[in-house]
Amino acid sequence: MPLSGTETEKCLHHPQFKQLIRARGRFSLVFSLMILLSYGLYVLGMCFAPTAMAQPFEEGGSMTYGILMAVGVILWGMICSGIYSWWANRHFEAIKHALLKDLGYE
Amino acid sequence: MNKVIMSFLTAALLNIAFIGPSFAAGGAMIEGPVEKQPLNMGAITIFFIFVMVTLGITWWAARNTKTKNDFYAAGGGIKPWQNGTAIAGDFMSAATFLGITGAIYGFGFDALILAVGVMAAWPVILFLIAERLRNLGSYTFIDVVSYRLEKKPIRIVSAIGSLSVVVFYLIAQMVGAGKLIQLLFGLDYIYAVILVSFLMICYVSFGGMLATTWVQLIKAILLLIGGSFIAFMVVKSFHFNFEAIFASAAKIHPKGTAILAPGLWLKDPISIISVGLTMMFGIMGLPHILMRFFTVKDAKDARKSVFVATSLMGYFYILIIIIGFGAVTFVMGNPDYHDGAGKILGGGNMVALHLTHYMGGNFMLGFMSAVAFATILAVVAGLTLAGAATIAHDLYAKTFSQGPVTNAQEMKVSRIATFALGAVAVVLGIAFENQNVAFVAALALAIAASVNFPILIMSMYWRNMTTKGAIAGGVTGLVLSIGLIILSPSVWVSVFGYAEPLFPQIYPTFYSMPLAFAAIWLFSVLDNSPRAEQEKALFDEQLVRSETGIGISGTSKH
Numbered sequence A: 001m002p003l004s005g006t007e008t009e010k011c012l013h014h015p016q017f018k019q020l021i022r023a024r025g026r027f028s029l030v031f032s033l034m035i036l037l038s039y040g041l042y043v044l045g046m047c048f049a050p051t052a053m054a055q056p057f058e059e060g061g062s063m064t065y066g067i068l069m070a071v072g073v074i075l076w077g078m079i080c081s082g083i084y085s086w087w088a089n090r091h092f093e094a095i096k097h098a099l100l101k102d103l104g105y106e
Numbered sequence B: 001m002n003k004v005i006m007s008f009l010t011a012a013l014l015n016i017a018f019i020g021p022s023f024a025a026g027g028a029m030i031e032g033p034v035e036k037q038p039l040n041m042g043a044i045t046i047f048f049i050f051v052m053v054t055l056g057i058t059w060w061a062a063r064n065t066k067t068k069n070d071f072y073a074a075g076g077g078i079k080p081w082q083n084g085t086a087i088a089g090d091f092m093s094a095a096t097f098l099g100i101t102g103a104i105y106g107f108g109f110d111a112l113i114l115a116v117g118v119m120a121a122w123p124v125i126l127f128l129i130a131e132r133l134r135n136l137g138s139y140t141f142i143d144v145v146s147y148r149l150e151k152k153p154i155r156i157v158s159a160i161g162s163l164s165v166v167v168f169y170l171i172a173q174m175v176g177a178g179k180l181i182q183l184l185f186g187l188d189y190i191y192a193v194i195l196v197s198f199l200m201i202c203y204v205s206f207g208g209m210l211a212t213t214w215v216q217l218i219k220a221i222l223l224l225i226g227g228s229f230i231a232f233m234v235v236k237s238f239h240f241n242f243e244a245i246f247a248s249a250a251k252i253h254p255k256g257t258a259i260l261a262p263g264l265w266l267k268d269p270i271s272i273i274s275v276g277l278t279m280m281f282g283i284m285g286l287p288h289i290l291m292r293f294f295t296v297k298d299a300k301d302a303r304k305s306v307f308v309a310t311s312l313m314g315y316f317y318i319l320i321i322i323i324g325f326g327a328v329t330f331v332m333g334n335p336d337y338h339d340g341a342g343k344i345l346g347g348g349n350m351v352a353l354h355l356t357h358y359m360g361g362n363f364m365l366g367f368m369s370a371v372a373f374a375t376i377l378a379v380v381a382g383l384t385l386a387g388a389a390t391i392a393h394d395l396y397a398k399t400f401s402q403g404p405v406t407n408a409q410e411m412k413v414s415r416i417a418t419f420a421l422g423a424v425a426v427v428l429g430i431a432f433e434n435q436n437v438a439f440v441a442a443l444a445l446a447i448a449a450s451v452n453f454p455i456l457i458m459s460m461y462w463r464n465m466t467t468k469g470a471i472a473g474g475v476t477g478l479v480l481s482i483g484l485i486i487l488s489p490s491v492w493v494s495v496f497g498y499a500e501p502l503f504p505q506i507y508p509t510f511y512s513m514p515l516a517f518a519a520i521w522l523f524s525v526l527d528n529s530p531r532a533e534q535e536k537a538l539f540d541e542q543l544v545r546s547e548t549g550i551g552i553s554g555t556s557k558h
Helices: A003-011 A014-048 A050-054 A065-103 B001-012 B040-063 B067-078 B080-091 B094-136 B141-145 B151-185 B189-237 B242-252 B256-260 B269-283 B287-295 B300-329 B348-402 B408-432 B438-461 B466-485 B489-493 B510-526 B530-537 B539-548
Strands: none
Touching: A003 A065, A003 B040, A003 B466, A003 B539, A014 A050, A014 A065, A014 B094, A014 B269, A014 B539, A050 A065, A065 B094, A065 B300, A065 B539, B040 B151, B040 B189, B040 B348, B067 B094, B067 B151, B067 B189, B067 B287, B067 B348, B080 B287, B080 B300, B080 B348, B094 B141, B094 B151, B094 B269, B094 B287, B094 B300, B094 B348, B094 B539, B141 B242, B141 B287, B141 B348, B141 B438, B151 B287, B151 B348, B151 B408, B151 B438, B151 B466, B151 B489, B189 B242, B189 B300, B189 B348, B189 B408, B242 B256, B242 B300, B256 B408, B269 B438, B269 B510, B287 B300, B287 B348, B287 B438, B300 B348, B300 B510, B438 B466, B438 B489, B438 B510, B466 B489, B466 B510, B466 B530, B530 B539
């Protein structure tokens, strides 16, 4: 069901809507950059620093920095999604429900 | 050799690792005719139980599938943990288990990018896509793309992108399925392909999304149990010392410590970045994955399901790393799993199953073989459902029908589409039996990354995208990804038989994806039509809805 022009306007200029957009926009951007940065480091490391990635983590050990990075990006992805969905489901949902109530949708 | 390695990993990437040229670490991959195995009764029994249970669920699901909303999206009544497990199931496939394990066994570190890329994609789907997708669409990602653009042309272009991914992916799966079943169960290729298609049509046409989700869910749990067992046994054999797994692998593997560092598969930066881009952004454009977000009731549940999915996938990929490097110790150089000439029995994709046998005997081998088969069924069911939704919903109901379409008509068309896709899958599966189809897999992900992903993300986030821009971007991505793959080593050399490829990389994404974005930008900026102004103005309404969910369809309970 499409929204009417006045409904859209009313929501668009609502302070809580602005707050929601700003907070969520910033939050998801920061998290995306954290993932892109870690994955980018891993991919660019394979491209331009293969010898550094081949170094063992401990003197004489077999676990290389490369393998640790791969496992690190995997774990990092799990952690970031956990934090994001926990935070968004508490914080952003609360703002959203307050907004919807105020606009008379709930 | 490099080419061999590349096509092996390409195949592994898209679950079709069962095809492809010979495997570097010794042993033929399943290319061309494979030797039929004697009937494996244990595996067949377990698989038979799986089929009975899933058909029972389909019968139950069919009674709950009355409207198109039930059919495409399970009425929006799937719980987050169920949806999350099913999403994870789409990635914990036969190929992840057999293909990536085999790739790690052969080439070590470089193969890890196939797992890491997926794990980088999912969180970003959560942060940027999941919520807006759930709030804007009803059944397919094309709903979202066409939200404020001119419906007809944009639906047609996106449907071509979506259906290409589905069909290429299906070919890869069917050929892989036929070979795998021949190898594991001793069934003829042609019967195997028909059996897969038949079961898939049953699940999808009767049970719709509800049955498809449950099939995927059950399989994911079985695979997690099996994988955990094998990885645990490996770790236990090394007395819980992880370092020792890698040390032992480097000692036994002919490439030595090189398997613990980059460089055995991907040689130049453009290849590495191309694979990195394809993995990460291709996943964000897979229609059967995006469709799963419509099966939960709201954005909150969409977020929860991504978290469940990411956790399960991350856990599973860590198991795969242990299994892959562990297999080097227990399978490589073990005469039980090699023939007289020193080739690995059944080819490189059997590595994981040989390790399963070593750790858990015949029972575990039968169990994991059955799960591998179940995996293919679950993935083809999801693909077919996505294809049927695109045909019935996006093309028939929303684009080509004159006047409104009733629920019954649309359901009928989607069932016909399911049968048609099943038939297409059988025909193409048989046609491609003895072909090297590694390129088909690369193509599916490259199109997803260069057509579906750019249009989707820009329609959600860029106010100034117009219909002309979206179409220009979609066509650019499509033409470049198909064109460059035809000129690449996997088609130009492997299929057409020319000596030198005209395009050196196996993945076109390094060029095709940025150029698709550039075309979207350029043609949108140049578009000064009144229609374009109207589309930009509609962004406000879209923004309100995508952030708040005002106006989205209700849910039903099961």
